[in-house]
Amino acid sequence: MxxxxxxxxxxxxxxxxxxxxxxxxxxxxxxxxxxxxxxxxxxxxxxxxxxxxxxxxxxxxxxxxxxxxxxxxxxxxxxxxxxxxxxxxxxxxxxxxxxxxxxPLAASRLPGKQSAEDSAVPAEDDAAAAPSALPPPVPTVRRDAEAGxxxxxxxxxxxxxxxxxxxxxxxxxxxxxxxxxxxxxxxxxxxxxxxxxxxxxxxxxxxxxxxxxxxxxxxxxxxxxxxxxxxxxxxxxxxxxAGVDKRRSVDYAVADLAGSDADVQQLAAWIRQLVAPESWQSANAGAMAVIGKTIRVEHLESVHYDILVLLERMRIARGLRTLSKYPASLVAPASPTLAVAQRLAGPAAFTFTQYAPLDEVFRYWQAELDMAVLVDWPALTEARLWPNARIACSVAGKPWNEALDEVLGPLGLAWRAIDGRTLQITTAVKARSEPVVEVFTLAAGGPIDAAAITSRIEAASPSSSGDDATSAPVVAIDAANRVLAVRQPTDGHRRTVASLADLLARPDR
Known part of the structure; x- marks a missing residue:
């Protein structure tokens, strides 16, 4: 044309x-x-x-x-x-x-004719043939196995x-x-x-x-x-x-986070426990040295970014100003899991009565949630779920967090919070096995019982119930400043938020 x-x-x-x-x-x-x-x-x-x-x-x-x-x-x-x-x-x-x-070149999905199985409502003949007067329960999600x-x-x-x-x-x-x-x-x-x-x-x-x-x-x-x-x-x-993940040395000033030499040593230990803990003992191990109120780290740039974000989140949790040039607006003021809790507690109502491509369902959720939904397609395609995989699903009268679980779970998928306005959809295996660090502020009140808090987090963790794919939580508690940092997979963070509901300071309060 x-x-x-x-x-x-x-x-x-x-x-x-x-x-x-x-x-x-x-x-x-x-x-x-x-x-x-x-x-x-x-x-x-x-x-x-x-x-x-x-x-x-x-x-x-x-x-x-x-x-x-x-x-x-x-x-x-x-x-x-x-x-x-x-x-x-x-x-x-x-x-x-x-x-x-x-x-035809761009369309990786295959339209198909509606079949009797496409409808979420049983046909009259099927209902009459059922042994019970009540129709069988309709699953929350069904996958079109014949879509190709x-x-x-x-x-x-x-x-x-x-x-x-x-x-x-x-x-x-x-x-x-x-x-x-x-x-x-x-x-x-x-x-x-x-x-x-x-x-x-x-x-x-x-x-x-x-x-x-x-x-x-x-x-x-x-x-x-x-x-x-x-x-x-x-x-x-x-x-x-863009760029190469090269090794470099960075000095982190922590005088505002650690008042004494012992506090600096403790903060350095927390960094090794929370940020890429396996990398400190590998053949290409990172190096760390405490010099006064400075922690010097030699490691890959990707690890440095994780250390930087952890320290800045600790500052925000204590009400301190950030010190780095990293955009302060991108450092979550609260745990991502906690930040999305209120939005995902709202009621969900959607019905795809006929099979729809997976990417269209995700796109609809984005619009309804008023949040970004990033899809981990490299992980999903390994599980043979491409954007053109078609599903039918229906949820009403339930909060969004439960609705997402009910639709994604049978597909072998899960969601996790990236920040207060962004979710990621990935495989359930990846969500259970990849630990991430989240920082919480403990609400004002009485003294902090660090041992009791740690026990509650460990008891709520999926690893405590024999889930071998889930790593045990790593807990760091700065009781004097009412800051809690936990390294564990997403499901563990969701359980931590529920288990410590009486202790966590929430962003919406």
């Missing part, structure tokens, strides 16, 4: 978008997406933009979006696309945040395909990742550790404007200021922190 006369259209993002959460899913017409799975919700969803029924109707949608853009603030984040050029590639205005590309979902079969062609023209302005990183996945037809992901080393979050804005460019080159340009770069690996695009 010719390009010279193509009209461009602005798709507005909120002036202050949530931490990477995309706009609510739009309702595609049958012509704009064959085989679109229906979405039914117990409560009416917010009004969605009208769907373009064909490429020929794109100018009308463009005019409507342009009118909306004129009424928005001039500095509002926006995504600029050329619908006349992108629609043949499967990215219509109605589907850019709601569905996968229609191009899997890795894209034309990865090289997808990566080589060029976008005629695309521009993003102040688009949150989480939404950029979502857009890149739909534009490329490939899984796109970033690990929390890479975000931490780059000093960014899912809410950090990115901007770029390019024409006739591949998705990898476009991402490289947009992510350069964020110190991230796209890497193609195992039929996926993975964002990583």
């Amino acid at each position: 010719g390009k010279s006369n193509a009209a461009s259209t602005d798709v507005q993002a909120p002036a202050e978008p949530p931490a990477g959460a995309p706009a609510a899913p739009s309702a595609d017409s049958a012509a704009s997406r064959a085989g679109k799975e229906a979405l039914a919700s117990p409560s009416p969803p917010p009004a969605a933009p009208a769907a373009a029924t064909s490429t020929a109707t794109a100018p009308a949608a463009a005019a409507a979006a342009g009118a909306s853009a004129e009424s928005s603030p001039p500095d509002a984040p926006r995504l600029r696309i050329d619908p006349l050029e992108l629609d043949p590639e499967g990215l219509s205005l109605a589907t850019i945040y709601a569905a996968a590309p229609l191009d 979902a899997g890795a894209p079969s034309a990865t090289e062609a997808l990566l080589a395909r060029k976008l005629p023209g695309v521009s993003v302005a102040k688009l949150p990183l989480g939404r950029l990742i979502d857009f890149a996945g739909q534009a490329s037809g490939l899984p796109v992901s970033v690990a929390p550790s890479e975000l931490r080393m780059a000093g960014v979050s899912a809410a950090t804005p990115a901007s770029a404007k390019m024409e006739n460019v591949t998705i990898v080159k476009f991402l490289g340009e947009a992510l350069k200021p964020l110190r991230l770069e796209p890497i193609v690996a195992e039929q996926q695009i993975v964002l990583r922190r």
Whole structure:
């Protein structure tokens, strides 16, 4: 299709978008997406933009979006696309945040005909044949085993395909990742550790404007200021922190955290116990020395970032100002698990009565939770769960944390909090086996019984019930300053928050 006369259209993002959460899913017409799975919700969803029924109707949608853009603030984040050029590639205005590309090369999902098994409600004949008067219980989630979902079969062609023209302005990183996945037809992901080393979050804005460019080159340009770069690996695009994880020596001033020489020694011991503990005894072991009120550490940069964030979180937990150049806004003022507890205690209600692609379900959760949901696609694809794997699920009348558990659990998946506005979905095995450090502030009150607190954390840990995949918690308690630091897998942190509910200072109080 010719390009010279193509009209461009602005798709507005909120002036202050949530931490990477995309706009609510739009309702595609049958012509704009064959085989679109229906979405039914117990409560009416917010009004969605009208769907373009064909490429020929794109100018009308463009005019409507342009009118909306004129009424928005001039500095509002926006995504600029050329619908006349992108629609043949499967990215219509109605589907850019709601569905996968229609191009056979880009579509890694397979639409299928609805079968009797697709309905969550038993057929009348089945109900009559049941031995009991009550219908059998409907599972919370069902997977479409006949969808033929899997890795894209034309990865090289997808990566080589060029976008005629695309521009993003102040688009949150989480939404950029979502857009890149739909534009490329490939899984796109970033690990929390890479975000931490780059000093960014899912809410950090990115901007770029390019024409006739591949998705990898476009991402490289947009992510350069964020110190991230796209890497193609195992039929996926993975964002990583630019540069080499080299070994270096850093002096950490801790006079504000440790008043005496004994306190400095204790803080140094906590660092070795909480941050990459296995690395201090390895062949390439890190080195540590206490020099007055300074702790000198020689280690890999990735370990240094973990030490830096731990010390800054301890400062925030004590009400002290941060000392490093690391963005203070990215150092969680509370444990991530504790920070998301109030939001995930809210009621969840969603129903996918017919099989829907996994990435569409995750995208819908993002919009409903008003949070970023990062997906650990490298881990999920090892478990043979690609974005086009299709599920049907239904939850109502339960809090979000339980709803997520009920849907993800049977799939062998789990969620974990990255910060107060970001969740990650990964495999249950990884969530149970990978320990992370969280720092808590103990509420004001009587004296701290460190031994009793440690016993409660250990008793609540999954490792105490014989779960060999879960490591035992490592507990550090600064009783004088009412600070608690714990290293354990995500499930253990959730149990710690529940077990110590009477002792933890909560961010919402």
